[in-house]
Amino acid sequence: MDDYTVHVVDDEEVVRKSLAFLLAMSGFTVRIHESATGFLAAAPTIRNSCLITDLRMPDMSGVELLRRLKSADLRIPSIVITGHGDVPMAVEAMKAGALDFIEKPFEDEQLIEAVKRAAAQLTETPDDLADTLVIQSRLNDLSDRERQVLSGVVAGLANKSIAYDLNISPRTVEVHRANVMAKMKAKSLPELVRMALSIKLDLD
Template sequence: MSATGSVYVIENDAALRDSLSFLLASSGLTAQLFDSAEIFLAAPPPLHSGCILTDIRMQGLDGIELLRRLRAMGHAVPVIVMTGYGDVQLAVKAMKLGATDFLEKPFDGEALVEVVRSALLPKWLAAAKSGWGTDLTLRLASLSQREAQVLNCLVNGQTNKEIAREFDLSPRTVEVYRAKLMTKMRACNISELVRLAIKAGAFPN
């Protein structure tokens, strides 16, 4: 099944905007560029197909407020947010507001294209709730109570030391739990762990 629709890129940084445009175009994807969320919302394109790729931190209207307004307008268009390093809490907030996925900068070009193509697939939401969603739920259910608690703390942006103090553990023990979480959830890094946890329904709106 091929990806369809335009990618609406919303990014203040002109250099990054142009780089994203080139990357998407070289991958056979159609991109429409917007300097800001305000410009995008002033005359929004038809949103019955395609997806939005937006930075989460922008001057003026940021990615979080954009998501709120899209939700208030009743749009169900897939939204992918780009976050800075360490913006896990913002990414969680974005996904609870309806973002489809998030990418942490600096990101790999191939990874971005893969995420965009997934968002452009027809019936993306139904697919996410079918077998793949069930598999994620099973991964989540395989966690022990302590592993689930550590996961919750990681998603909320807490450090290993903070988690250790909260549960009266050593930082080394927290590292062990974290490694087990990565293995059971099949995540390569904390960003992917957060995405998988939210998509599995661990942290509903």
């Protein structure tokens, strides 16, 4: 675990210290940053690292930080944490390049596993052709209605909005959404969005 560093960006000192303590006790090398601006300034010199950033910060949002890293072609596997999570925000974070989107309060193990997944990206090619073909084959198993619901979910629409657009009940959307998660073998919304991004599903 000592061959990469986990960078924590959060404007609240108590959160920074608590995350750093948890990660250090789990064997990770940790660096903390009190602002997104400060991290962005240091980012070009950072190597072999992953990032945990808060979503809402006074100087710059976590999503904006990821967008700037992406535009600077700085590829740092990133996890966004938030106490104000919602579907559209999760989708924006994933589009900006987040690997995971975790809502507070979360279990320690959930964050540790997310960091391990992020670290794995340092040695793997995330858009591996074989993975893309597997995801595409799962997509092909979806019914037309399930595809429509998937597009709505990944576009950040709430169940009620999807129901209105498709002229079906919100309960029916929930059933289709559960079927989509099962057929795509997605354990979470971020994972589903990541799959859609990897096969260039139209998200706009």
